[in-house]
Amino acid sequence: MSKQKTTELVPIPVPGTHRQIMATLIDGTPMVSLRHACEAIGIAFDAQRVKLNGKSWACVTMIVTQIDGDTQRREIAMVDRRTFTMWLATIDTNRVSNEARPIIEAFQAEAADALDAYFNEGGAINPRATEDQLDRIARQARGQMEILQLAKGLIDPKHLEAKARIIVSRALGEAPEINPADVPLYVSDYLASKGLKRGLIDAKASGFGKRLKALYIVEHDREPERHHQELPNGTVRQVYAYTEADRPLFDSVWAKHYATVVAESALTVIAGGAS
Incomplete structure (x- = not known):
């Protein structure tokens, strides 16, 4: 874990509750205070920090900050957006506050649907995605298709077709239509x-x-x-x-x-x- 200079945290309301989490940007990356997130949903911070420190997918960064009303600077654990999202999906909802339980359960149900679509259907698109987000997905797909065009003659046509179908299906949020026999095998x-x-x-x-x-x-x-x-x-x-x-x-x-x-x-x- 790395240490940072004194960093200012900003409060972010938790939808559907009267609580808030604290967040900041570190080198342009959104980071969330793990302690405040735990307090917002009513679970013990120490146990969650130990759990995350043992996870290969978790990114935990220590920063020094001074929170409003606190006269001393404190070192607190921050997690990035990817870790925060994955962490919420692993929470035991029987141990959270009654106020937070329905919110986390709804999030976990949506996360399960998204993971299922990603691994079994080739991609997933958030139904609440903004136009900017959808446009970014489309631009990425166009860029990848242009690369495939340049690869004609260098890569086996079946592989090119399979990759193209996966790119298109990911952009559309659909399952790729690929002949099972044509799927690359490494x-x-x-x-x-x-x-x-x-x-x-x-x-x-x-x-x-x-x-x-x-x-x-x-x-x-x-x-x-x-x-x-x-x-x-x-x-x-x-x-x-x-x-x-x-x-x-x-x-x-x-x-x-x-x-x-x-x-x-x-x-x-x-x-x-x-x-």
Whole structure:
């Protein structure tokens, strides 16, 4: 956690209640006082701070401030908007004030709907989104589509079409209409679906990819198409373009070369932990 210079907080009313939270901007980022948010809904601050400090998605920043009526400067915990939103979705509504409960329950229901739409339908749009917000989504979609236009001839057409459909559906708040067989399938994602951790994926991906390519050539009498993919470290490289139609090839390579080895490795780890 980082410390900031003395920062002024401003009160923000909580809709539907007579309470307020305190917020400020830090380097242009909206931040909310966790203590005041906890007090606004009637739950213990210390327990919530400990909980957030243990969450990988949480961003907690300490600042020094002087609140009206307080003669001393105090260090308080602030959370960004992303953390604040996620935190509200995890609150046990049985432990909040009666005044705040219906507001949080309504928020959590809407958050659940949005997450469901995002992961299962390809996107979600707030029905109360302003024209400016919708326009920003549209501009982003246009920019992404222009990039796809520039990528013609460099990326496999099926991948381009799938990406374009996802971009359009996200802008419209609808589910993308994609042929299941045309959905891109990546080696790293496939290995992750088999329960491999990141380190083991990194170690096995290259060998898996070489065996997969060889099998693809046997099946189709040609090499698979190639396209550019951005890696987690930000670099971009060319990779072979596979789709869900190729999953049987993935399964064949896995069953022949990896399933037994990975299972034996897991048993070794379990046995070592039990000894």
